[in-house]
Amino acid sequence: MTAATATSAREKIAAWLNLQQAYRVVETALEDALSSATGLSWPEYEVLFRLNIAAGRPLRMNEIAAQLLAGPSSITRIADRLDRAGLITRETPPDNRRVVRARLTDHGRHVLARADQAFLTALDQSFSSHLPAADRASLRRILKAVLEANGAWDPARCDPGAGRSEQGRT
DSSP, rough: OOOOHHHHHHHHHHHHHHHHHHHHHHHHHHHHHHHHHOOOOOOHHHHHHHHHHHTOOOHHHHHHHHHHOOOOOHHHHHHHHHHHHEEEEOOOOOOOOOEEEEEHHHHHHHHHHHHHHHHEEEEHTTTTGGHHHHHHHHHHHHHHOOOOOOTTHHHHHHSSTTSSSSSTTO
């Protein structure tokens, strides 16, 4: 291995490690903020967030699993907790008992509004405030390229609520 190849390999590994480390640091800050403000975990918050941007349309459990890159059993456990807390309701259409749809309740919207405030504050403190808008846009382009190259870019998952106004979100 040449010195240039070794340097290139180290740079690739360091970039990957730094991405992982930044993710873990920011995720911990977000989890702590959500838990403190509402008792929600990150996956629970994301389920509520995605149900909210569905604009009143119930989402099938498999749609939620696909958007969160999670297995169906994980989503079922999350939905069980959210349902018990009165944050969502689940319904099974009489014509297709294999389908389960989830919908945000009024109480879920109220809790989500509190969670949104905590989440956005923590996101700003741990991430957004450290990157100018141009750098955030560059980062989005870079990550989109990685996701597309791996066949994992899905606008519904990767750019949720695109085109909806922020006012319409909560």
